[in-house]
Amino acid sequence: MVPLVEIPDIVQHYAPFFASVFSSKAFEQFQRYSSGLIVSENKTVDGINRLFVLNVRNQSSLNRLLTESPFSVGALNRCRLALLQSLPSTQMKPKGVLSLDDTLLTHYGQHFNKIAYLYDSAQQCYVWAHHLVNLHYSDDLTAYPIDFRLWEPAD
Numbered sequence: 001m002v003p004l005v006e007i008p009d010i011v012q013h014y015a016p017f018f019a020s021v022f023s024s025k026a027f028e029q030f031q032r033y034s035s036g037l038i039v040s041e042n043k044t045v046d047g048i049n050r051l052f053v054l055n056v057r058n059q060s061s062l063n064r065l066l067t068e069s070p071f072s073v074g075a076l077n078r079c080r081l082a083l084l085q086s087l088p089s090t091q092m093k094p095k096g097v098l099s100l101d102d103t104l105l106t107h108y109g110q111h112f113n114k115i116a117y118l119y120d121s122a123q124q125c126y127v128w129a130h131h132l133v134n135l136h137y138s139d140d141l142t143a144y145p146i147d148f149r150l151w152e153p154a155d
Helices: 009-021 024-039 045-049 059-067 073-086
Strands: 097-106 116-120 125-138 143-151
Touching (some): 009 024, 024 059, 045 059, 097 116
Antiparallel strands (some): 097 125
C-alpha cells in the first residue's frame, strides 16, 4: 500500500471538471475517493480511507459521499463525457463506433429492485437477474462507456 500525503497530481488536474456536481465538502471526498481508486490495491471505502496519512478522517465521511450525498450520477456522467470530448485523443471520431451491449447479472433470490425472471441464453434457462444495458464508444485509439441503464420489466 502506497500512503498518500496529498491528492495525486492527475486527480488535481482533472477533478475541476467535476467540481460543479458536488458541494465543496463532497468535492474533497470525491477527490479522495478518486485518488484511492487509482492508487489503492484495496478498493473498499475503508481501504481507500486508510491511504491518507495526513489529514486523517473517519471512513464514514467517505462512505457518506457514496450513500447519502445528493449529487446527481447523471450530472457526474455528463461532466465525464464533456471531459472526454475536450481531449483530442478521446473525442468521438467519424470512424468511431457506438455499440450496445446487454448483460444479465444473475441473482439468487427474488427480493431485489428491478429484478426479473429472464432467459439466459448462455445457460439456456430462465434466471432471476438484473438486465444491464450498456452504450459503449470505441475507435482505433480509445474505448469507453457512454452510459448504462438497468432494463426495467413492464408492469
